[in-house]
Amino acid sequence: MFPAAAMFTAPEHQVAGHQARDGQLGPLVDGSGRFYKPFQNDERGTNELAFYTSFSSDTRIPSHIRVFFPVFHGTQLINASDGSGIHPHLVLDDLIDGLRLPSVIDLKIGARTWFPSAPDGYFRKCLAKDRESTSSLLGFRISGLQIRDDDIGFWRPSRLDVRHFQVKDVRYLLRRFVSSNAASDSELDCAFASAIYGGSEGVLAQLLDLKAWFEDQTLFHFYSVSVLIAYARDGSEDGQGPGRARVRLVDFAHVLEGNGVIDHNFLGGLCSLIKFVSEILNNPSENSNSNCVQNKDCKWSFL
Amino acid sequence: MFPAAAMFTAPEHQVAGHQARDGQLGPLVDGSGRFYKPFQNDERGTNELAFYTSFSSDTRIPSHIRVFFPVFHGTQLINASDGSGIHPHLVLDDLIDGLRLPSVIDLKIGARTWFPSAPDGYFRKCLAKDRESTSSLLGFRISGLQIRDDDIGFWRPSRLDVRHFQVKDVRYLLRRFVSSNAASDSELDCAFASAIYGGSEGVLAQLLDLKAWFEDQTLFHFYSVSVLIAYARDGSEDGQGPGRARVRLVDFAHVLEGNGVIDHNFLGGLCSLIKFVSEILNNPSENSNSNCVQNKDCKWSFL
Numbered sequence: 061m062f063p064a065a066a067m068f069t070a071p072e073h074q075v076a077g078h079q080a081r082d083g084q085l086g087p088l089v090d091g092s093g094r095f096y097k098p099f100q101n102d103e104r105g106t107n108e109l110a111f112y113t114s115f116s117s118d119t120r121i122p123s124h125i126r127v128f129f130p131v132f133h134g135t136q137l138i139n140a141s142d143g144s145g146i147h148p149h150l151v152l153d154d155l156i157d158g159l160r161l162p163s164v165i166d167l168k169i170g171a172r173t174w175f176p177s178a179p180d181g182y183f184r185k186c187l188a189k190d191r192e193s194t195s196s197l198l199g200f201r202i203s204g205l206q207i208r209d210d211d212i213g214f215w216r217p218s219r220l221d222v223r224h225f226q227v228k229d230v231r232y233l234l235r236r237f238v239s240s241n242a243a244s245d246s247e248l249d250c251a252f253a254s255a256i257y258g259g260s261e262g263v264l265a266q267l268l269d270l271k272a273w274f275e276d277q278t279l280f281h282f283y284s285v286s287v288l289i290a291y292a293r294d295g296s297e298d299g300q301g302p303g304r305a306r307v308r309l310v311d312f313a314h315v316l317e318g319n320g321v322i323d324h325n326f327l328g329g330l331c332s333l334i335k336f337v338s339e340i341l342n343n344p345s346e347n348s349n350s351n352c353v354q355n356k357d358c359k360w361s362f363l
Numbered sequence: 364m365f366p367a368a369a370m371f372t373a374p375e376h377q378v379a380g381h382q383a384r385d386g387q388l389g390p391l392v393d394g395s396g397r398f399y400k401p402f403q404n405d406e407r408g409t410n411e412l413a414f415y416t417s418f419s420s421d422t423r424i425p426s427h428i429r430v431f432f433p434v435f436h437g438t439q440l441i442n443a444s445d446g447s448g449i450h451p452h453l454v455l456d457d458l459i460d461g462l463r464l465p466s467v468i469d470l471k472i473g474a475r476t477w478f479p480s481a482p483d484g485y486f487r488k489c490l491a492k493d494r495e496s497t498s499s500l501l502g503f504r505i506s507g508l509q510i511r512d513d514d515i516g517f518w519r520p521s522r523l524d525v526r527h528f529q530v531k532d533v534r535y536l537l538r539r540f541v542s543s544n545a546a547s548d549s550e551l552d553c554a555f556a557s558a559i560y561g562g563s564e565g566v567l568a569q570l571l572d573l574k575a576w577f578e579d580q581t582l583f584h585f586y587s588v589s590v591l592i593a594y595a596r597d598g599s600e601d602g603q604g605p606g607r608a609r610v611r612l613v614d615f616a617h618v619l620e621g622n623g624v625i626d627h628n629f630l631g632g633l634c635s636l637i638k639f640v641s642e643i644l645n646n647p648s649e650n651s652n653s654n655c656v657q658n659k660d661c662k663w664s665f666l
Contacts (some may be wrong), residue, residue, distance in 0.1 A: 171475070171628060176499055187490075196479055199627035227624065275634055321530065322638045326504035328631025331578055335625045358492060 078143030080201035112246030199329030209243035383444030399452035407616035502632030512633030513548035
């Protein structure tokens with residue numbers, strides 16, 4: 061007997077990147093925990109495949125660091141989401157698998173997203189985006205997010221809104237991400253800050269683990285790579301509170317060899333993010349509602 | 364009685380920046396431990412004065428961090444080195460004062476030397492220099508250096524040579540900086556590596572102190588600021604070995620307010636420098652003479 065053919069669907073909780081909707085080419089999931097990313101037919105595809113292949117077999121990666129990366133299961137030919145027929149896909153772990161109605165945020169790390177040898181056109185495009193977004197200022201930018209709210213389902217800003225986030229918006233949204241009243245007009249309560257950002261297994265502890273590795277590792281330079289943070293509001297064992305937050309790195313189309321030099325660009329941005337998260341943990345009750353993106357400034361799409 | 368008028372001379376051991384030689388405008392020293400930096404008649408002068416004034420009275424700077432900054436003694440009108448007459452100068456501690464025949468290196472920190480609001484022309488000039496030099500790649504570049512050698516006096520590369528340093532040159536020169544046989548053709552001995560870079564008061568320990576502050580401080584963003592490292596080969600109490608290395612920050616014409624965000628650009632570069640220094644400490648005997656700037660690749664001027 062053959063196993064039943066997998067049912068491929070667009071990932072329900074993807075917040076950034078190309079999406080497999082409306083006949084576009086984008087990643088698919090099979091409902092059993094695997095994520096299929098279309099192989100890009102240019103140097104990005106080649107580069108990402110080379111990274112996964114090299115990383116997967118690299119014995120210098122400590123196991124406590126390997127957990128931050130999606131497990132790579134090789135490539136597979138499946139029907140592309142845009143209806144163009146059979147197309148090679150990278151097969152990865154679905155990082156959101158098993159999380160019920162997750163809150164998700166995608167943070168592109170690094171003040172600069174262009175790599176030193178980038179062709180001129182790509183360099184200029186990245187540089188402009190880095191200066192227009194918060195990348196240059198903060199060392200990272202938000203690429204997308206959704207926040208679960210009991211009343212309205214999910215809050216997810218439009219791509220246009222995401223593109224226009226300023227420093228104050230980033231500060232606000234990192235608080236909103238861990239608030240139980242994200243959809244209300246009242247002051248953010250940051251009710252989940254200590255459960256999600258804090259503790260020995262929280263986001264901060266995980267980011268500090270990553271930071272320690274980046275202070276030392278000179279194997280890879282990660283350009284345009286994101287930190288993805290995801291958690292389910294009722295994910296704890298008794299279902300009465302949020303489960304452990306997942307912190308993962310994603311998107312490796314622009315990874316270069318480190319050549320004995322640390323990735324100061326990624327590390328600097330990571331340290332900046334760590335400072336933002338630490339501040340929320342230290343001041344969860346601080347009123348940050350004023351002077352920031354809210355309903356009145358920013359249109360939200362309710363899914 | 365009036366005190367005798369101070370004798371102002373060009374600093375003997377200045378390795379980077381404008382120099383008060385050949386009728387040019389540059390800093391002066393008075394031989395009694397003070398350094399006079401000509402006030403620049405543009406926003407750089409205003410900005411640097413504002414920084415020193417603000418920093419000097421800022422009670423949020425811990426004393427173990429304040430020691431990395433030159434003490435500021437106000438401004439004074441003295442004769443400019445270019446013969447143009449009375450000119451305002453910033454009066455600072457002479458960071459090299461008391462060091463006999465010092466080895467000195469000036470490391471401009473940060474992958475990017477342009478600040479976010481920089482005017483277009485300045486931005487483009489900085490960006491080009493960052494990409495041509497090692498700044499983009501390493502998160503810092505060498506702006507100048509001199510290395511004391513018993514046989515020939517000082518080794519000091521020309522400005523043109525400094526401008527063309529590549530990654531391998533930086534790695535090599537940080538080893539050469541702590542070698543007793545810097546002038547010879549034989550393999551670098553890194554004889555002073557543990558005394559200068561290592562130990563509880565060495566360069567690495569001082570840089571790690573700075574790093575811890577930069578991970579937290581959001582008061583200032585330091586663009587185009589240098590870490591200056593200086594030591595005397597026979598500076599120990601018994602004169603039989605090198606004295607404690609001085610690590611200082613210099614040049615604050617492009618310091619901006621931090622506005623609650625860490626200086627990820629400076630921090631990233633600092634971490635990169637720390638990694639280079641750590642590697643030398645871990646592998647002082649490693650042969651790095653091959654494939655790097657040496658007598659045959661680089662003309663040195665013997666002072």
